[in-house]
Amino acid sequence: MAKLSIRDLDLKGKTVFMRVDFNVPLAPGGQEITSDKRIRAALPTIQYALEQGCGLILASHLGRPKGKRNPEMSLQPVAVKLAELLGKPVTMAPDCVGPEVAALKPKPGEVLLLENLRFHAEEEANDAEFSRQLAALCDVYVNDAFGTAHRAHASTVGMISYVSQAAAGLLMDKELQWLGKATQNPDRPCIAILGGAKVSDKIEVIQNLSKVVDRLLIGGAMAYTFLKARGETTGKSLVEDDKLPLASELMSSLGDKLMLPADHVVAEEFKADAPHEVVTSIADGKMALDIGPATIAAFEAVIRSSKTIIWNGPMGVFEMKPFDTGTVALAKAVAGSGAVSVVGGGDSEKAIKSAGVSDKITHVSTGGGASLEYLSGLELPGVAALTEK
Ligand code: AMP
Secondary structure (H helix, E strand, O other), X not given: OOEOEHHHOOOOOOEEEEEOOOOOOEOOOOOOEOOOHHHHHHHXXXXXXXXXOOEEEEEOOOOOOOOOOOHHHOOHHHHHHHHHHHOOOOEEOOOOOOHHHHOOOOOOOOEEEOOOHHHOHHHHOOOHHHHHHHHOOOOEEEEXXXXXXXXXXXXXXXXXXXXXXXXXXXXXXXXXXXXXXXXXXXXXXXXXXXXXXXXXXXXXXHHHHOOOOOEEEEOOOHHHHHHHHXXXXXXXXXXXXXXXXXXXXXXXXXXHHEEOOOOEEEEOOOOOOOOEEEEOOEOOOOEEEEEOHHHHHHHHHHHHOOOEEEEEOOOOOOOXXXXXXXXXXXXXXXXXXXXXXXEOOOHHHHHHHHOOOHHHOOEEOOOHHHHHHHHOOOOXXXXXXXXXX
16 A cells, blocks of 8 residues: 655645654764764655754654653764755754653644654653654654664654554665565566575565565575474584474475575684685584575575565675675676566565675665564554654
8 A cells, every 4th residue: 555755745834843864883982983884874755854844853763761851862963964964954852752852842844853752662652642642743754764764663653643644755665665576566587586694584574575575595505404494414404493393384385486505615613714625515513604506506596587676684694704705796796687677675675785786786774673674564653653655
């Protein structure tokens, strides 16, 4: 179901409450922002809203203050950075609710940044009275924080019951557009590449995507639970023994759709530059830390003939050279495929960056947890709550 977009709203003269993701990393002490990527990512929606002539209230959480005021998790440094990036003043509110905040209501073209929503325990508790107080600050609600859309909090769900219109911001809209396209209406063949540490983290994703994709390529540590379930030796590789029956079940339901690694880069120790070799069967005392060259070639061939690629999770221990080889090779193959490519946040995003191909990926999701929930087929509460078009 299509949700209202900020582009559908008449914002002129209105006070807009925009939930953004300003959960930026801070150096110890909380004064210095070490990456302003999330602030920059929100700029297009902020600038669009200001151009429409509204007064803009921005709200976010930062860190885990657990319902208490903590000066080390104040959004004050974000206000300074945002003002610099926007080239206009940003007023920092002393709190996110209350009469003092209401008195700071921004005029058209002005920006007010509320203090950390999670200084109040009521935010994560999705408290009705707190939600009502947030909603009382504005005429219109916009959510551009995809990364928290899988959480039903006051600022992502609760306050929406008290506003007349709730729309997706440009970032949120883009997330829904590409994740939606890849999972509901993909150009075919459509494949998913899944990797990372644990099968248990991605069971629902595997189950849901198996209904959508033509092929499912599994690499990374999670592959070894499948290989062991199939009766292969896995040595000291990471295996979730309690998930062996489930892996067997998934293999029989996926049948030929599933591709697992056929060769592996193994070492005796989990450390960068550990002596390593390529094998097709893993001996006792060895652990697989990356997919091998024959697997890379087989996966690349499938990638080249795909029209839609969904990717989440690395193919090996990509943080340690040379065990990043498989992940980097696949990142390059995905980027060069010409397919619509949708990559989950977190480690996959880092891998795409270290391969230097970020600009050739159709969409890199800004929400790790939220994109996994979306790919699992779950409805994100923060999306479900938005007004329908
Ligand atoms: P995830 O957060 O589930 O996507 O898992 C990412 C982590 O899986 C990364 O830190 C990788 O180092 C790790 N990983 C991937 N392949 C392997 C492997 N073969 N052995 C151990 N860890 C792995």
